[in-house]
Amino acid sequence: MTQTWHADEETLRAWADGTAAPVPAASLEAHLLRCDECRRRMATLAPSSTGSDVVRRWDALADRIDRPRSNPLLRLGLGTPGLRTAWLAAVLLMLALPALAATTGVRVPLMMAFAPVAPLAAVALAYGRDAEPAGEIALAAPTAGLRVVAVRALLVALSAVPLGVGGALLAGLPTHVAFGWLLPGAAMAAVVVLTGTTRLDPALVAACVGSVWAVGVSWPAASRRVPADVVSDLVASAPIQLTALVVALGATALTLARRDTVAYRRTA
Amino acid sequence: MGEVHDGWSPEEGYAAWSDAQLVDAVGASDRGALHELFVRHEPWLATRLSRRCADRALVDTAVQDTFLAVWRKPQGWRGEGDVAAWLWGIAVRSLLHQLRPRANVLERLRNLRSNPATSAEEEVLARVEHSDVGLAFARLSPDLQAVVQATVLDGLTTREAAALLGIPSGTVKSRMSRARTELREALL
């Protein structure tokens, strides 16, 4: 709609001052809604509400909109494809295992053989380069190294572990089976974290350790030499659990002692 | 930094954009477009709000909420009518929200309802200044004028007008009917 008239300066000023009479004011207000020209002139005329006020109000507004929308956990890398895949894989494994074990798994101790692999995968992927949203930039930051990797691995593992335990209990598996895989899993994960401080590739080590464990635990049962529940009982037995605990603590201590080598290793 | 041309993006120039283009750009998270929209519309919005509410702090908050709503929900603009009218619709409701912080859920839903485009009344009123209607309006008591302004000009519902003016809904209705009668009598 083209404008046929424009408000004069006096009308605009009176309105901006708040001294305009109701009728001219009402008329002007309706006009301002559709007249860009008069809005511009009004902004330059208004004595009180312009200049510093516009700047002040914009700064206040900018402080509200310039807040990162994603939450800190996402920004730690959970939003990256690498870690999202790790998390999804861990959760799916944790959901599938108890169900499989309950429905089919009498012959192979599924839970014991495969559940400990989930933390392993989490750690290996946390070391991966695509888990880092800032890529190589992060390597030159003071926090580069073990701290970030450990937090990522913990985030993935912690969200998956309760699912595994809870799922196993719900599926009616014995308590020692539902909990028995935790320490072996932690031990192997700690070993993989430790390899991050050496020249070895954590992903490779995780794959080797995980396969050896899975085959080692399921083989005797699969070959029908030993019943599955005997294997499960053996893994859940005190000596093996204690060994796992010692390995987990030892590897963690060694990692802490060698923590400063992590950052350099990742790029060598 | 700031207003100084920095040499990074020579093609820049929001000044040439229309309001509608700016709102579209805000939809694509263009912060510069929001700033341009703010510079263009904040002065008159703030002034018009101050004419409805004397408390500067409340006006400040209402202005901020208005542009925050534009930033977060630019799709509320449907591409019809004037951007300025859409902005005013948000602004006057933001002010209302300030005046009535404990509005119930139902009313908040009502506030979310589509904002009125420029009403036919406003077009009429734009031309009434020196007409008989204008004179008749000027002769109304301030109480009645305020009710007519809130309902007809600002496009508020009876309940919203009641909240803005701080009087019961029933009073708004009775004053509106009295204003109507007086206007009719003055014009006959």
Added chain:
Amino acid sequence: MTTTHTTTGTLLAAGALTKRFGPLTAVDHVDLALGRGVVGLLGPNGAGKTTLLRILATVLAPDEGSLSLLGMDPARPSSRTEIRRHLGYLPQSPSLYAGFTPLEMVDYVAILKEHTDRDWRRREARNVLEAVGLGDRMHKRIRTLSGGMKQRVALAAALIGSPDLLVLDEPATGLDPEQRIALRSVLAETADRGCVVLSTHNTAEVAALCQHVLVMDRGRICWSGTPTDLAAEAEGRVWESDAEEPTALRSWLTGPGRRRHVGALPAGTTPAVPTVDDGYLLVTRLSR
């Protein structure tokens, strides 16, 4: 020993710095002593610039040699962390998470740099993004930005926290001449109090951005001086003709049919006005 003029002492010192990748020696006994200012590392692709910069950014450990950054030894873990608190690094091809906005990206890098105060981060992130001309785009997803803008997001991330040592691998890639000038003024602020080391294979960038040039070839620093000195290096050793010249170390075509040569000036030839390009081509050829 390659030294830049310093008034406040040496911020970056290296002695016989060496890095090998299998049979390849990427950085070969490099000596450096750099003070305040912008230093350009100029050299052909594969000269070892990126490897040297990654060592200076504490991302890569050298095989041999000594290194001191901001007066500290990066080989010691605790001082390495301390160096990184005052270090900004722009990798050669920065990988940024495309799902973030520039503001979130810079904010995240600030978290990695141990800045815990949210308001400080917001203010600083906004400042550095405005400094690289992304103020209007700081809320767009990085995936929607052009390659040059992504480069500038990474540059902003390097600038956050006002580092004293800025290591930039090809920061001017994809910038037009006007943007190069904008980059220069951004770097000038850091150069006033600290050391900026950047790499490039473009002589025009060196002339526009740097106070000091190091020419690198085959893992070694083969020349050092100001951009003007580099051009002056070819003084009386550059000429133009229509034919091939047997005495030229290097010849290339300029325009239709004309050839430009650097090397020993043949008798009776008028030398051309030397450019930084001429000097660079001459010193890299002489070093071989």
